[in-house]
Amino acid sequence: MQKYSVFSLIKNAFSDHMNWEVAWKDPTPKKEYDVIIIGGGGHGLATAYYLAKEHKITNVAIIEKGWIGGGNVGRNTTIIRSNFMFDANGRFNEFGMDLWRNLSQELNFNVMFSPRGIINLAHSDAQMNAYARRGNSMRLNGIDAVLLGREEVKKHIPMADFSDDVRFPIFGGLMQPSAGTARHDAVAWGYARQADSMGVDIIQHCEVEGFNVSNGKITGVRTSKGEIKAKKVGLCVAGSTNILAEKLNMTLPIETHCLQACVSEPVKPLLDGVVTFGAGHFYISQSDKGEMVMGGDLDGYNSYAQRGNLPTIQHVLTGGLALFPFLSRLKMLRTWGGIMDMSMDGSPIIDKTHIDGLYLNCGWCYGGFKSTPVSGWTFAHTIAQDKPHELNSELSLNRFSTGYLLDEKGIGTKTWIG
């Protein structure tokens, strides 16, 4: 594989950039693979990459209905963080933060990881106490957390409304300085390019129509490009999880919802990190291009539409205006929606299933992007070793029947009630 560097850039400039190698091939599917990953999003591509790199399993295919990176990895608001209170979630995502820090070098692809910090705002003494507790839990797991007072928050975001007569006055906030953002498409493309170079077949425009299971063991998948045999199959399909589960006669603790985001026209740099305004169902950051990137609530009813409804955008931006009045002067550039696999306790599932050789990666709610590397890393381990890694041992499918829920926020799928 051609290495990307300033020298290769200069060299290719002499031939008008017409002689670059393709970043990944467009193979026809083989008859059989050791592992098939369904879903060519960030998590699926990362899983294939770590299967090849960490476990030397290279006879792998990624099957994608559309094109790689066209789902939620291309639709999120690029936030990366590990500010969780529960040990299982904290350790899992902090391991992911370590992967993020080295990802550009590892993939030889600039994912533009930018640790610019995240602040969760607090609006009461009780919330400050809760954040102090969460911050302490984070620090016990080796995650950086700083409790900010009102004046310290003001230094970070002086343009917020700090007047006393607002509905939710700012008391302070919890900051994770090492959190940040990354270029989401580059993550998908970087993983795809490296996975391809190690022998993984990336098969696009190939829809899974059914599964072949015999004697409780998976033997292959039926696709729009024919039957493909496989010893092991991993599901990484986020918002399409319920659709494929139905083909397997499985009913999962997942409900599918639409989440919207939007960006404003680009403006000069004014917001350094990410700010969340939970009381107003709103969060915001500024992209490197200068657009204000904003999001908030789910649309509020089951949806596979991949586009949202206006009342939710209005609700989210009403919260945004309450916090940042300057937003009223900005024009909205784009809004879009993605389909979330909302788990019932708000935490993901990376586990084996009752079918031998079938593995499940789902339930990312609206936090899948930040976990892309660690999800791929642990899912690859789970598939290769046929058992969960210690990091994802608590992200089990049976935790709903056993009662060991990871209800970090205690809100599940009806987040607009919480």
Add this chain to the structure above:
Amino acid sequence: MLYIKCPFCGMRSQNEFAYGGDASVKRPELNKEISNNEWDDFVYNRKSLRGKHIELWHHVSGCRQWFKVQRDTATHEIFKTAKMDEQI
């Protein structure tokens, strides 16, 4: 904006309603032994169909009645609404 026909009040905008989830979920029978799997299906497991989906809505800013809606989860087309004791 969705427009939903409340069986009691008629056509109103989505802003007046709250969503209540899958209406086909049945609570396990009372006064009998209930297995973990049965509880699991009632509390957590959902089919979350793509296409026609029968669901509960609450006319929270209107008559405050719960009722059933049959809606397409991909196109948001609403086919029918019905009172709780009626079949769709």
